[in-house]
Amino acid sequence: MAVEKVVAAVVDEIRSAGLVQLEVSARHVHLDKECVEVLFGKGYQLTHVRELSQPGQYLEQERVDVVGPKGTFKNVAVLGPERKHVQVEVSFSDAFALGINPPIRQSGDTKGSASVKLVGPKGEITIDEGAIVALRHVHMTPEDAERLGLVDNQVVSVEALTDRRTIFPDTVIRVSPNFRTRMHVDVDEAGAAHIAGFALGRIIK
Numbered sequence: 001m002a003v004e005k006v007v008a009a010v011v012d013e014i015r016s017a018g019l020v021q022l023e024v025s026a027r028h029v030h031l032d033k034e035c036v037e038v039l040f041g042k043g044y045q046l047t048h049v050r051e052l053s054q055p056g057q058y059l060e061q062e063r064v065d066v067v068g069p070k071g072t073f074k075n076v077a078v079l080g081p082e083r084k085h086v087q088v089e090v091s092f093s094d095a096f097a098l099g100i101n102p103p104i105r106q107s108g109d110t111k112g113s114a115s116v117k118l119v120g121p122k123g124e125i126t127i128d129e130g131a132i133v134a135l136r137h138v139h140m141t142p143e144d145a146e147r148l149g150l151v152d153n154q155v156v157s158v159e160a161l162t163d164r165r166t167i168f169p170d171t172v173i174r175v176s177p178n179f180r181t182r183m184h185v186d187v188d189e190a191g192a193a194h195i196a197g198f199a200l201g202r203i204i205k
């Protein structure tokens, strides 16, 4: 059997068993058009460096500084494409260092979230809201959701099968044909469960 076929069979087996690959999201920023223009100049277009594990999502070449009342993170990654609303995703450790108090939110739900200042090469902007700690979640294809009997927005627990096994309750399943099946945690969660390199989690309904 060709290696590709073996790999495909293993991946299929992993999915059927309710296992999901765990990925760690470091702090990053999604910019809207207004922010791009203030930080990088009028009419500026972000430059894709590489596609992320989720199709159509990119690491951009551009970086910004994220500034809070107590601290600054320089050269924070910008993920594209541009969004309707600016969103800054940090861990609680980051939030402590910045001196802000962001809520735990699903991506896109930024109303009333924390304020930070963003600094780019051409300017700076203080966003009244947009800084959040991402609610841990599993991106899932409709095929995988169907196979596992899960639906969009269902809340499950996921056990990280690492050398520091940890169960993460309150994990949201998000289903879309545009997704690749992966669980996303932040660096605090990754540290707690020692998720480093390739790691799997087991979905518990």
Ligand SMILES: [Zn+2]
Residues within 6 Å of the ligand: 137, 139, 184
């Ligand atoms: Zn995600």
